[in-house]
Amino acid sequence: MEGRCRVLQGPTIEEAFRAIRDGIAGRRNVLIVGNCWAEYFGRASSKLGAGERIVLIKSDGSTLVHRPRDYAPVNWQPPGSLFRTRIKEGRLHIRVFRRKQHESLELIFDRVYLVAILHLIDLGEFHLYASEEDMRQAILIEPSLVEEGFRPVTIERPVESGFVDILGVDREGRLTVVEVKRKAVGREAVLQLERYVEDLRRSTGREVRGILVGPEVSRGAQGLLAALNLEFKPLSPKRCAEVLGDKRDRRITDFALEER
Amino acid sequence: MEGRCRVLQGPTIEEAFRAIRDGIAGRRNVLIVGNCWAEYFGRASSKLGAGERIVLIKSDGSTLVHRPRDYAPVNWQPPGSLFRTRIKEGRLHIRVFRRKQHESLELIFDRVYLVAILHLIDLGEFHLYASEEDMRQAILIEPSLVEEGFRPVTIERPVESGFVDILGVDREGRLTVVEVKRKAVGREAVLQLERYVEDLRRSTGREVRGILVGPEVSRGAQGLLAALNLEFKPLSPKRCAEVLGDKRDRRITDFALEER
DNA sequence: TAATAAATGTCGTTT
DNA sequence: AAACGACGTTTATTA
Numbered sequence A, B: 001m002e003g004r005c006r007v008l009q010g011p012t013i014e015e016a017f018r019a020i021r022d023g024i025a026g027r028r029n030v031l032i033v034g035n036c037w038a039e040y041f042g043r044a045s046s047k048l049g050a051g052e053r054i055v056l057i058k059s060d061g062s063t064l065v066h067r068p069r070d071y072a073p074v075n076w077q078p079p080g081s082l083f084r085t086r087i088k089e090g091r092l093h094i095r096v097f098r099r100k101q102h103e104s105l106e107l108i109f110d111r112v113y114l115v116a117i118l119h120l121i122d123l124g125e126f127h128l129y130a131s132e133e134d135m136r137q138a139i140l141i142e143p144s145l146v147e148e149g150f151r152p153v154t155i156e157r158p159v160e161s162g163f164v165d166i167l168g169v170d171r172e173g174r175l176t177v178v179e180v181k182r183k184a185v186g187r188e189a190v191l192q193l194e195r196y197v198e199d200l201r202r203s204t205g206r207e208v209r210g211i212l213v214g215p216e217v218s219r220g221a222q223g224l225l226a227a228l229n230l231e232f233k234p235l236s237p238k239r240c241a242e243v244l245g246d247k248r249d250r251r252i253t254d255f256a257l258e259e260r
Numbered sequence C: 001t002a003a004t005a006a007a008t009g010t011c012g013t014t015t
Numbered sequence D: 001a002a003a004c005g006a007c008g009t010t011t012a013t014t015a
Helices: A013-025 A132-141 A187-204 A219-228 A237-247 A254-259 B013-025 B132-141 B187-204 B219-227 B237-250
Strands: A005-009 A029-041 A045-057 A063-066 A075-077 A082-088 A091-098 A103-118 A126-129 A151-159 A162-169 A175-180 A208-214 A231-234 B005-009 B029-041 B045-057 B063-066 B075-077 B082-088 B091-098 B103-118 B126-129 B151-159 B162-169 B175-180 B208-214 B231-234
Touching (some): A013 A045, A029 B029, A045 A091, A045 B045, A063 A103, A075 A103, A103 B005, A132 A175, A162 A187, A219 A231, B013 B091, B013 B103, B132 B162, B132 B175, B132 B237, B151 B187, B162 B187, B175 B187
Parallel strands (some): A175 A208, A208 A231, B208 B231
Antiparallel strands (some): A029 A103, A045 B126, A063 A075, A082 A091, A091 A103, A151 A162, B029 B045, B045 B063, B162 B175
Protein backbone atom coordinates (compact mmCIF):
# COMPACT_ATOMS: atom_id res chain seq x y z
CA MET A 1 0.00 0.00 0.00
CA GLU A 2 2.85 2.39 0.79
CA GLY A 3 4.05 2.07 -2.78
CA ARG A 4 0.55 2.88 -3.91
CA CYS A 5 -0.19 5.88 -1.81
CA ARG A 6 2.12 8.64 -0.66
CA VAL A 7 0.55 11.24 1.59
CA LEU A 8 1.78 14.61 2.79
CA GLN A 9 -0.16 16.27 5.56
CA GLY A 10 0.27 19.99 6.00
CA PRO A 11 3.27 20.18 3.69
CA THR A 12 5.16 23.36 2.98
CA ILE A 13 4.56 24.85 -0.43
CA GLU A 14 7.98 23.57 -1.43
CA GLU A 15 7.21 20.02 -0.31
CA ALA A 16 3.84 20.08 -2.01
CA PHE A 17 5.40 21.40 -5.20
CA ARG A 18 7.93 18.59 -5.41
CA ALA A 19 5.45 15.84 -4.65
CA ILE A 20 2.92 17.15 -7.16
CA ARG A 21 5.48 17.78 -9.88
CA ASP A 22 6.93 14.29 -9.48
CA GLY A 23 3.50 12.73 -9.19
CA ILE A 24 2.35 14.27 -12.44
CA ALA A 25 5.61 13.36 -14.18
CA GLY A 26 5.19 9.78 -12.97
CA ARG A 27 1.64 9.67 -14.31
CA ARG A 28 0.19 9.15 -10.90
CA ASN A 29 -3.13 10.44 -9.68
CA VAL A 30 -2.65 13.52 -7.59
CA LEU A 31 -5.01 14.77 -4.92
CA ILE A 32 -4.56 18.24 -3.52
CA VAL A 33 -6.56 19.91 -0.77
CA GLY A 34 -5.85 23.53 -0.07
CA ASN A 35 -6.74 27.17 -0.43
CA CYS A 36 -6.62 28.25 -4.04
CA TRP A 37 -7.94 30.49 -6.81
CA ALA A 38 -8.11 29.97 -10.53
CA GLU A 39 -8.38 31.49 -13.95
CA TYR A 40 -9.46 29.78 -17.14
CA PHE A 41 -9.04 30.82 -20.75
CA GLY A 42 -10.20 28.85 -23.74
CA ARG A 43 -13.64 28.14 -25.14
CA ALA A 44 -14.83 30.74 -22.66
CA SER A 45 -13.01 32.36 -19.77
CA SER A 46 -13.63 32.33 -16.05
CA LYS A 47 -12.34 33.59 -12.78
CA LEU A 48 -12.63 31.80 -9.45
CA GLY A 49 -11.92 33.64 -6.20
CA ALA A 50 -10.01 32.15 -3.28
CA GLY A 51 -11.43 29.25 -1.32
CA GLU A 52 -10.70 25.80 0.03
CA ARG A 53 -11.07 23.08 -2.55
CA ILE A 54 -10.22 19.58 -3.59
CA VAL A 55 -8.22 19.23 -6.78
CA LEU A 56 -7.92 15.91 -8.55
CA ILE A 57 -5.34 15.42 -11.27
CA LYS A 58 -5.80 12.05 -12.92
CA SER A 59 -3.16 9.94 -14.61
CA ASP A 60 -4.71 10.61 -18.03
CA GLY A 61 -4.31 14.35 -17.55
CA SER A 62 -7.91 15.17 -16.74
CA THR A 63 -8.13 17.68 -13.93
CA LEU A 64 -11.01 18.60 -11.66
CA VAL A 65 -11.36 21.47 -9.22
CA HIS A 66 -14.12 20.66 -6.75
CA ARG A 67 -15.77 23.03 -4.34
CA PRO A 68 -17.33 21.56 -1.20
CA ARG A 69 -20.67 21.49 -2.99
CA ASP A 70 -22.24 20.40 -6.27
CA TYR A 71 -21.83 17.44 -8.54
CA ALA A 72 -19.92 19.38 -11.15
CA PRO A 73 -16.36 20.70 -10.83
CA VAL A 74 -16.14 24.48 -10.86
CA ASN A 75 -13.11 24.33 -13.16
CA TRP A 76 -11.55 21.47 -15.06
CA GLN A 77 -9.52 20.27 -18.00
CA PRO A 78 -10.28 17.22 -20.14
CA PRO A 79 -8.01 14.17 -20.51
CA GLY A 80 -4.77 14.72 -22.37
CA SER A 81 -3.91 17.99 -20.70
CA LEU A 82 -0.34 19.07 -20.05
CA PHE A 83 1.05 20.55 -16.85
CA ARG A 84 3.49 23.08 -15.61
CA THR A 85 4.00 23.43 -11.89
CA ARG A 86 6.15 26.02 -10.22
CA ILE A 87 6.56 28.19 -7.16
CA LYS A 88 6.15 31.91 -7.53
CA GLU A 89 6.21 34.37 -4.66
CA GLY A 90 5.79 31.55 -2.18
CA ARG A 91 2.73 30.18 -3.92
CA LEU A 92 2.18 26.99 -5.81
CA HIS A 93 1.13 27.53 -9.43
CA ILE A 94 -0.26 24.68 -11.48
CA ARG A 95 -0.95 25.43 -15.11
CA VAL A 96 -3.11 22.84 -16.86
CA PHE A 97 -3.29 23.38 -20.57
CA ARG A 98 -4.05 21.94 -23.97
CA ARG A 99 -1.94 23.58 -26.59
CA LYS A 100 -3.92 22.55 -29.65
CA GLN A 101 -7.19 23.77 -28.17
CA HIS A 102 -5.59 26.98 -26.85
CA GLU A 103 -7.05 26.19 -23.50
CA SER A 104 -5.48 26.85 -20.16
CA LEU A 105 -6.38 26.64 -16.48
CA GLU A 106 -4.13 28.34 -13.95
CA LEU A 107 -4.45 27.21 -10.36
CA ILE A 108 -2.73 29.03 -7.52
CA PHE A 109 -2.43 27.68 -3.98
CA ASP A 110 -1.27 29.75 -1.05
CA ARG A 111 -1.90 26.95 1.44
CA VAL A 112 -1.84 23.21 0.94
CA TYR A 113 -3.42 21.00 3.59
CA LEU A 114 -3.03 17.62 1.97
CA VAL A 115 -1.29 16.06 -0.99
CA ALA A 116 -1.73 12.43 -1.99
CA ILE A 117 0.12 10.75 -4.81
CA LEU A 118 -1.80 7.66 -5.82
CA HIS A 119 -0.98 4.76 -8.07
CA LEU A 120 -4.38 3.28 -8.79
CA ILE A 121 -5.13 0.13 -10.72
CA ASP A 122 -8.67 -0.06 -11.97
CA LEU A 123 -9.58 -2.82 -14.39
CA GLY A 124 -13.17 -3.23 -13.22
CA GLU A 125 -15.81 -3.50 -15.90
CA PHE A 126 -18.67 -1.08 -16.02
CA HIS A 127 -22.11 -1.83 -17.39
CA LEU A 128 -25.07 0.45 -17.70
CA TYR A 129 -28.63 -0.70 -18.24
CA ALA A 130 -31.88 0.97 -19.22
CA SER A 131 -30.30 3.29 -21.76
CA GLU A 132 -32.13 4.63 -24.74
CA GLU A 133 -30.42 1.95 -26.81
CA ASP A 134 -31.92 -0.65 -24.47
CA MET A 135 -35.34 0.92 -25.04
CA ARG A 136 -34.94 0.60 -28.79
CA GLN A 137 -33.90 -3.02 -28.38
CA ALA A 138 -36.91 -3.75 -26.22
CA ILE A 139 -39.23 -2.25 -28.83
CA LEU A 140 -37.68 -4.33 -31.58
CA ILE A 141 -38.14 -7.46 -29.48
CA GLU A 142 -41.63 -6.49 -28.33
CA PRO A 143 -43.12 -3.98 -30.81
CA SER A 144 -46.46 -3.92 -29.01
CA LEU A 145 -44.71 -1.71 -26.43
CA VAL A 146 -45.33 1.03 -28.99
CA GLU A 147 -48.75 -0.08 -30.12
CA GLU A 148 -50.71 -3.23 -30.84
CA GLY A 149 -49.98 -4.26 -34.39
CA PHE A 150 -46.87 -2.14 -34.84
CA ARG A 151 -44.19 -3.75 -36.98
CA PRO A 152 -40.66 -2.27 -37.07
CA VAL A 153 -39.09 -2.20 -40.50
CA THR A 154 -35.85 -0.25 -40.23
CA ILE A 155 -33.70 1.21 -37.49
CA GLU A 156 -31.53 4.30 -37.82
CA ARG A 157 -33.12 5.06 -41.18
CA PRO A 158 -31.49 8.13 -42.69
CA VAL A 159 -33.79 10.96 -43.78
CA GLU A 160 -32.92 14.42 -44.96
CA SER A 161 -32.52 15.98 -41.53
CA GLY A 162 -31.10 13.09 -39.56
CA PHE A 163 -31.78 9.49 -38.56
CA VAL A 164 -35.12 8.02 -37.62
CA ASP A 165 -34.90 5.84 -34.48
CA ILE A 166 -37.35 3.20 -35.64
CA LEU A 167 -39.33 3.23 -38.85
CA GLY A 168 -42.22 0.79 -39.09
CA VAL A 169 -45.74 0.13 -40.17
CA ASP A 170 -48.86 0.30 -38.03
CA ARG A 171 -51.69 -2.20 -38.04
CA GLU A 172 -53.30 -0.39 -40.96
CA GLY A 173 -50.11 -0.39 -42.98
CA ARG A 174 -49.34 3.29 -42.43
CA LEU A 175 -45.71 4.34 -42.35
CA THR A 176 -44.88 5.14 -38.72
CA VAL A 177 -41.88 7.00 -37.33
CA VAL A 178 -40.97 6.18 -33.74
CA GLU A 179 -38.69 8.47 -31.77
CA VAL A 180 -37.50 7.07 -28.44
CA LYS A 181 -36.46 9.08 -25.39
CA ARG A 182 -35.37 7.66 -22.05
CA LYS A 183 -36.61 10.66 -20.09
CA ALA A 184 -39.44 13.14 -20.17
CA VAL A 185 -39.70 14.50 -23.69
CA GLY A 186 -39.67 18.24 -24.27
CA ARG A 187 -40.26 20.50 -27.23
CA GLU A 188 -36.93 19.60 -28.73
CA ALA A 189 -37.86 15.96 -29.27
CA VAL A 190 -41.15 16.99 -30.86
CA LEU A 191 -39.36 19.23 -33.33
CA GLN A 192 -37.02 16.40 -34.21
CA LEU A 193 -39.90 14.01 -34.81
CA GLU A 194 -41.87 16.57 -36.78
CA ARG A 195 -38.93 17.09 -39.10
CA TYR A 196 -38.50 13.35 -39.69
CA VAL A 197 -42.19 12.89 -40.40
CA GLU A 198 -42.16 15.83 -42.80
CA ASP A 199 -39.08 14.49 -44.60
CA LEU A 200 -40.67 11.09 -45.02
CA ARG A 201 -43.98 12.50 -46.21
CA ARG A 202 -42.13 14.41 -48.86
CA SER A 203 -39.76 11.64 -49.92
CA THR A 204 -42.37 8.85 -49.98
CA GLY A 205 -45.50 10.81 -50.80
CA ARG A 206 -47.31 8.61 -48.31
CA GLU A 207 -49.22 9.29 -45.16
CA VAL A 208 -46.84 9.16 -42.17
CA ARG A 209 -47.57 8.85 -38.46
CA GLY A 210 -45.13 10.09 -35.83
CA ILE A 211 -45.02 8.57 -32.35
CA LEU A 212 -42.86 9.83 -29.53
CA VAL A 213 -42.06 7.15 -27.00
CA GLY A 214 -40.85 8.05 -23.53
CA PRO A 215 -41.66 7.96 -19.82
CA GLU A 216 -43.59 11.25 -19.93
CA VAL A 217 -44.27 14.46 -21.88
CA SER A 218 -43.94 18.02 -20.74
CA ARG A 219 -46.96 20.29 -21.05
CA GLY A 220 -45.38 22.35 -23.79
CA ALA A 221 -44.36 19.30 -25.75
CA GLN A 222 -47.89 17.96 -25.35
CA GLY A 223 -49.25 21.11 -26.94
CA LEU A 224 -46.78 21.03 -29.79
CA LEU A 225 -47.57 17.39 -30.44
CA ALA A 226 -51.24 18.16 -30.71
CA ALA A 227 -50.63 21.15 -32.96
CA LEU A 228 -48.46 19.06 -35.28
CA ASN A 229 -50.76 16.06 -35.17
CA LEU A 230 -48.17 13.78 -33.63
CA GLU A 231 -48.64 11.17 -30.93
CA PHE A 232 -47.15 10.14 -27.61
CA LYS A 233 -46.87 6.69 -26.13
CA PRO A 234 -45.78 6.42 -22.49
CA LEU A 235 -43.04 3.87 -21.94
CA SER A 236 -40.43 3.82 -19.20
CA PRO A 237 -36.84 2.63 -19.48
CA LYS A 238 -37.66 0.39 -16.54
CA ARG A 239 -40.43 -1.38 -18.40
CA CYS A 240 -38.08 -1.89 -21.34
CA ALA A 241 -35.41 -3.30 -19.08
CA GLU A 242 -37.96 -5.80 -17.79
CA VAL A 243 -38.82 -6.87 -21.32
CA LEU A 244 -35.15 -7.25 -22.17
CA GLY A 245 -34.62 -9.13 -18.93
CA ASP A 246 -37.40 -11.54 -19.79
CA LYS A 247 -36.32 -12.05 -23.34
CA ARG A 248 -32.56 -11.87 -23.09
CA ASP A 249 -30.92 -12.70 -19.83
CA ARG A 250 -31.77 -11.61 -16.37
CA ARG A 251 -30.01 -8.39 -15.39
CA ILE A 252 -32.36 -5.91 -13.87
CA THR A 253 -34.55 -8.28 -11.95
CA ASP A 254 -33.22 -7.38 -8.52
CA PHE A 255 -34.29 -3.85 -9.25
CA ALA A 256 -37.90 -4.59 -8.36
CA LEU A 257 -36.78 -5.76 -4.92
CA GLU A 258 -34.73 -2.64 -4.46
CA GLU A 259 -37.61 -0.37 -5.37
CA ARG A 260 -40.03 -1.26 -2.61
CA MET B 1 -5.20 22.91 9.78
CA GLU B 2 -5.59 19.91 12.10
CA GLY B 3 -9.14 20.98 12.86
CA ARG B 4 -9.75 21.25 9.14
CA CYS B 5 -8.25 18.06 7.91
CA ARG B 6 -8.18 14.66 9.55
CA VAL B 7 -6.32 11.99 7.65
CA LEU B 8 -6.16 8.24 8.09
CA GLN B 9 -3.52 6.38 6.14
CA GLY B 10 -4.01 2.67 5.64
CA PRO B 11 -6.80 2.43 8.19
CA THR B 12 -8.51 -0.80 9.10
CA ILE B 13 -12.03 -1.17 7.72
CA GLU B 14 -13.32 -0.49 11.20
CA GLU B 15 -11.30 2.73 11.53
CA ALA B 16 -12.33 3.89 8.09
CA PHE B 17 -15.96 3.13 8.85
CA ARG B 18 -15.98 5.26 11.99
CA ALA B 19 -14.20 8.19 10.42
CA ILE B 20 -16.44 8.18 7.36
CA ARG B 21 -19.66 7.74 9.31
CA ASP B 22 -18.76 10.58 11.67
CA GLY B 23 -17.50 12.74 8.82
CA ILE B 24 -20.75 12.40 6.93
CA ALA B 25 -22.80 12.97 10.08
CA GLY B 26 -20.78 16.13 10.77
CA ARG B 27 -21.41 17.36 7.22
CA ARG B 28 -17.75 17.29 6.37
CA ASN B 29 -16.28 16.49 2.99
CA VAL B 30 -15.05 12.95 2.91
CA LEU B 31 -12.33 11.60 0.64
CA ILE B 32 -11.85 7.87 0.34
CA VAL B 33 -9.24 6.04 -1.68
CA GLY B 34 -9.50 2.29 -1.87
CA ASN B 35 -10.50 -0.83 -3.71
CA CYS B 36 -14.22 -0.93 -4.29
CA TRP B 37 -17.12 -2.00 -6.46
CA ALA B 38 -20.55 -0.51 -6.92
CA GLU B 39 -24.12 -0.96 -7.99
CA TYR B 40 -26.55 1.76 -8.94
CA PHE B 41 -30.33 1.67 -9.27
CA GLY B 42 -32.51 4.60 -10.19
CA ARG B 43 -33.05 6.45 -13.42
CA ALA B 44 -31.00 3.68 -14.98
CA SER B 45 -28.98 0.94 -13.33
CA SER B 46 -25.33 0.03 -13.47
CA LYS B 47 -22.75 -2.35 -12.18
CA LEU B 48 -19.10 -1.51 -11.60
CA GLY B 49 -16.54 -4.25 -11.01
CA ALA B 50 -13.74 -4.04 -8.46
CA GLY B 51 -10.95 -1.51 -8.84
CA GLU B 52 -9.02 1.21 -7.07
CA ARG B 53 -10.83 4.54 -7.03
CA ILE B 54 -11.20 7.89 -5.43
CA VAL B 55 -14.54 8.61 -3.81
CA LEU B 56 -15.55 12.12 -2.87
CA ILE B 57 -18.50 12.72 -0.60
CA LYS B 58 -19.26 16.42 -0.36
CA SER B 59 -20.89 18.26 2.49
CA ASP B 60 -24.02 18.86 0.43
CA GLY B 61 -24.48 15.14 -0.10
CA SER B 62 -23.23 14.95 -3.66
CA THR B 63 -21.06 11.92 -4.18
CA LEU B 64 -18.57 11.09 -6.90
CA VAL B 65 -16.80 7.83 -7.69
CA HIS B 66 -13.77 8.58 -9.83
CA ARG B 67 -11.68 6.09 -11.73
CA PRO B 68 -8.04 7.00 -12.46
CA ARG B 69 -9.11 8.33 -15.85
CA ASP B 70 -11.80 10.47 -17.50
CA TYR B 71 -13.38 13.75 -16.68
CA ALA B 72 -16.64 12.21 -15.59
CA PRO B 73 -17.24 10.11 -12.48
CA VAL B 74 -18.17 6.50 -13.24
CA ASN B 75 -20.87 6.56 -10.57
CA TRP B 76 -22.36 9.40 -8.58
CA GLN B 77 -25.28 10.84 -6.70
CA PRO B 78 -26.50 14.44 -6.87
CA PRO B 79 -26.59 16.90 -3.95
CA GLY B 80 -29.08 16.15 -1.21
CA SER B 81 -28.33 12.46 -1.01
CA LEU B 82 -28.59 10.50 2.20
CA PHE B 83 -26.12 7.96 3.53
CA ARG B 84 -25.97 4.70 5.36
CA THR B 85 -22.57 3.30 6.21
CA ARG B 86 -21.95 -0.07 7.78
CA ILE B 87 -19.57 -2.99 7.97
CA LYS B 88 -20.72 -6.30 6.55
CA GLU B 89 -18.52 -9.37 6.33
CA GLY B 90 -15.44 -7.31 6.95
CA ARG B 91 -16.24 -4.85 4.17
CA LEU B 92 -17.24 -1.25 4.26
CA HIS B 93 -20.63 -0.57 2.68
CA ILE B 94 -21.70 2.94 1.85
CA ARG B 95 -25.19 3.37 0.54
CA VAL B 96 -25.89 6.74 -1.03
CA PHE B 97 -29.56 7.23 -1.78
CA ARG B 98 -32.34 9.67 -2.49
CA ARG B 99 -35.58 8.30 -1.21
CA LYS B 100 -37.93 10.51 -3.16
CA GLN B 101 -36.22 9.76 -6.44
CA HIS B 102 -35.95 6.03 -5.65
CA GLU B 103 -32.30 6.23 -6.43
CA SER B 104 -29.52 4.36 -4.73
CA LEU B 105 -25.79 3.80 -5.10
CA GLU B 106 -24.18 1.03 -3.10
CA LEU B 107 -20.43 1.21 -2.69
CA ILE B 108 -18.44 -1.62 -1.18
CA PHE B 109 -14.80 -1.36 -0.12
CA ASP B 110 -12.65 -4.31 0.80
CA ARG B 111 -9.53 -2.19 1.22
CA VAL B 112 -9.18 1.45 2.18
CA TYR B 113 -5.87 3.18 1.58
CA LEU B 114 -6.74 6.67 2.62
CA VAL B 115 -9.53 8.55 4.33
CA ALA B 116 -9.60 12.31 4.74
CA ILE B 117 -12.27 14.21 6.61
CA LEU B 118 -12.20 17.81 5.44
CA HIS B 119 -13.86 20.93 6.71
CA LEU B 120 -13.63 23.27 3.74
CA ILE B 121 -14.65 26.90 3.61
CA ASP B 122 -15.17 28.20 0.13
CA LEU B 123 -16.73 31.61 -0.33
CA GLY B 124 -14.87 32.51 -3.52
CA GLU B 125 -16.91 34.05 -6.29
CA PHE B 126 -17.06 32.47 -9.69
CA HIS B 127 -17.55 34.37 -12.93
CA LEU B 128 -17.85 33.03 -16.44
CA TYR B 129 -17.37 35.15 -19.54
CA ALA B 130 -18.20 34.67 -23.20
CA SER B 131 -21.46 32.85 -22.55
CA GLU B 132 -24.37 32.80 -24.94
CA GLU B 133 -25.98 35.46 -22.77
CA ASP B 134 -22.91 37.64 -23.34
CA MET B 135 -23.29 37.11 -27.08
CA ARG B 136 -26.90 38.27 -26.97
CA GLN B 137 -25.87 41.34 -25.00
CA ALA B 138 -23.17 42.17 -27.51
CA ILE B 139 -25.65 41.93 -30.37
CA LEU B 140 -28.08 44.24 -28.59
CA ILE B 141 -25.31 46.78 -28.08
CA GLU B 142 -23.88 46.34 -31.55
CA PRO B 143 -26.60 44.95 -33.87
CA SER B 144 -24.37 45.19 -36.93
CA LEU B 145 -22.66 42.07 -35.57
CA VAL B 146 -25.62 40.27 -37.10
CA GLU B 147 -25.95 42.39 -40.22
CA GLU B 148 -25.65 45.99 -41.34
CA GLY B 149 -28.96 47.69 -40.70
CA PHE B 150 -30.32 45.09 -38.31
CA ARG B 151 -32.43 46.54 -35.50
CA PRO B 152 -33.36 44.38 -32.48
CA VAL B 153 -36.92 44.83 -31.26
CA THR B 154 -37.58 42.19 -28.63
CA ILE B 155 -35.61 39.60 -26.72
CA GLU B 156 -36.95 36.30 -25.44
CA ARG B 157 -40.10 36.81 -27.48
CA PRO B 158 -42.50 33.95 -26.84
CA VAL B 159 -43.84 32.10 -29.87
CA GLU B 160 -45.90 28.93 -30.02
CA SER B 161 -43.00 26.54 -29.76
CA GLY B 162 -40.65 28.40 -27.44
CA PHE B 163 -38.79 31.68 -27.08
CA VAL B 164 -37.04 33.57 -29.84
CA ASP B 165 -33.56 34.77 -28.80
CA ILE B 166 -33.72 38.10 -30.58
CA LEU B 167 -36.52 39.36 -32.76
CA GLY B 168 -35.77 42.35 -34.94
CA VAL B 169 -36.14 44.06 -38.26
CA ASP B 170 -33.65 44.06 -41.11
CA ARG B 171 -32.68 47.08 -43.20
CA GLU B 172 -35.67 46.48 -45.45
CA GLY B 173 -38.10 46.25 -42.58
CA ARG B 174 -38.50 42.47 -42.73
CA LEU B 175 -39.20 40.65 -39.50
CA THR B 176 -36.00 38.78 -38.59
CA VAL B 177 -35.52 36.00 -36.06
CA VAL B 178 -31.99 35.64 -34.65
CA GLU B 179 -30.96 32.47 -32.86
CA VAL B 180 -27.61 32.68 -31.06
CA LYS B 181 -25.27 29.78 -30.29
CA ARG B 182 -21.92 30.03 -28.55
CA LYS B 183 -20.46 27.03 -30.34
CA ALA B 184 -20.68 25.32 -33.70
CA VAL B 185 -24.33 24.97 -34.60
CA GLY B 186 -25.73 21.61 -35.62
CA ARG B 187 -29.01 20.39 -37.03
CA GLU B 188 -30.77 20.85 -33.75
CA ALA B 189 -30.32 24.61 -33.76
CA VAL B 190 -31.57 24.80 -37.33
CA LEU B 191 -34.75 22.93 -36.42
CA GLN B 192 -35.29 25.28 -33.50
CA LEU B 193 -34.92 28.34 -35.71
CA GLU B 194 -37.10 26.86 -38.45
CA ARG B 195 -39.90 26.30 -35.97
CA TYR B 196 -39.70 29.88 -34.67
CA VAL B 197 -39.72 31.31 -38.16
CA GLU B 198 -42.69 29.14 -39.08
CA ASP B 199 -44.60 30.16 -35.96
CA LEU B 200 -44.01 33.83 -36.65
CA ARG B 201 -44.99 33.54 -40.30
CA ARG B 202 -48.24 32.00 -39.23
CA SER B 203 -49.00 34.33 -36.36
CA THR B 204 -48.06 37.56 -38.14
CA GLY B 205 -48.82 36.64 -41.74
CA ARG B 206 -45.64 38.50 -42.68
CA GLU B 207 -42.46 37.50 -44.41
CA VAL B 208 -39.91 36.31 -41.83
CA ARG B 209 -36.16 35.83 -42.12
CA GLY B 210 -34.25 33.44 -39.86
CA ILE B 211 -30.59 33.99 -39.04
CA LEU B 212 -28.48 31.57 -37.04
CA VAL B 213 -25.55 33.27 -35.33
CA GLY B 214 -22.57 31.28 -34.08
CA PRO B 215 -18.86 30.62 -34.51
CA GLU B 216 -19.41 27.97 -37.22
CA VAL B 217 -21.90 25.59 -38.83
CA SER B 218 -21.64 21.88 -39.32
CA ARG B 219 -21.95 20.51 -42.83
CA GLY B 220 -25.32 18.92 -42.14
CA ALA B 221 -26.68 22.06 -40.54
CA GLN B 222 -25.46 24.04 -43.54
CA GLY B 223 -27.47 21.79 -45.81
CA LEU B 224 -30.58 22.01 -43.68
CA LEU B 225 -30.29 25.79 -43.55
CA ALA B 226 -30.16 25.97 -47.32
CA ALA B 227 -33.08 23.58 -47.71
CA LEU B 228 -35.20 25.61 -45.32
CA ASN B 229 -34.09 28.94 -46.73
CA LEU B 230 -32.48 30.11 -43.52
CA GLU B 231 -29.22 31.98 -43.06
CA PHE B 232 -26.03 31.76 -41.06
CA LYS B 233 -23.87 34.59 -39.76
CA PRO B 234 -20.47 33.67 -38.29
CA LEU B 235 -19.77 35.31 -34.95
CA SER B 236 -17.49 34.08 -32.18
CA PRO B 237 -18.05 34.46 -28.43
CA LYS B 238 -14.62 36.07 -28.29
CA ARG B 239 -15.56 38.82 -30.70
CA CYS B 240 -18.65 39.47 -28.60
CA ALA B 241 -16.59 39.63 -25.43
CA GLU B 242 -14.45 42.29 -27.10
CA VAL B 243 -17.49 44.33 -28.03
CA LEU B 244 -18.81 44.05 -24.49
CA GLY B 245 -15.42 45.05 -23.14
CA ASP B 246 -15.46 48.16 -25.29
CA LYS B 247 -19.00 49.23 -24.69
CA ARG B 248 -19.92 47.83 -21.32
CA ASP B 249 -18.36 50.52 -19.18
CA ARG B 250 -20.66 53.05 -20.80
CA ARG B 251 -23.59 51.46 -19.00
CA ILE B 252 -26.05 50.93 -21.78
CA THR B 253 -27.86 48.38 -19.74
CA ASP B 254 -31.62 48.43 -20.05
CA PHE B 255 -31.36 49.15 -23.71
CA ALA B 256 -33.36 47.72 -26.56
CA LEU B 257 -36.25 46.35 -24.58
CA GLU B 258 -38.37 49.16 -25.96
CA GLU B 259 -39.27 49.23 -29.57
CA ARG B 260 -37.54 51.74 -31.71
C1' DT C 1 -11.31 14.08 -38.19
C1' DA C 2 -15.94 15.78 -38.19
C1' DA C 3 -20.56 15.25 -36.95
C1' DT C 4 -24.22 13.66 -34.53
C1' DA C 5 -27.07 12.45 -30.62
C1' DA C 6 -27.28 10.39 -25.72
C1' DA C 7 -26.58 11.29 -20.84
C1' DT C 8 -28.31 8.32 -14.10
C1' DG C 9 -26.45 14.39 -18.01
C1' DT C 10 -26.22 18.95 -14.32
C1' DC C 11 -27.52 23.52 -13.34
C1' DG C 12 -29.71 27.96 -13.25
C1' DT C 13 -33.94 30.55 -14.13
C1' DT C 14 -38.56 31.35 -14.60
C1' DT C 15 -43.39 30.21 -14.42
C1' DA D 1 -42.79 21.72 -8.60
C1' DA D 2 -42.39 21.65 -13.60
C1' DA D 3 -40.40 23.27 -17.76
C1' DC D 4 -37.06 24.91 -20.54
C1' DG D 5 -32.52 25.65 -22.42
C1' DA D 6 -27.40 26.47 -21.80
C1' DC D 7 -23.18 24.12 -20.80
C1' DG D 8 -15.84 25.72 -21.27
C1' DT D 9 -21.15 20.38 -21.37
C1' DT D 10 -18.51 15.08 -21.99
C1' DT D 11 -18.66 10.80 -24.27
C1' DA D 12 -19.32 7.30 -27.57
C1' DT D 13 -20.33 6.08 -32.30
C1' DT D 14 -20.10 6.50 -37.03
C1' DA D 15 -19.22 8.35 -41.68
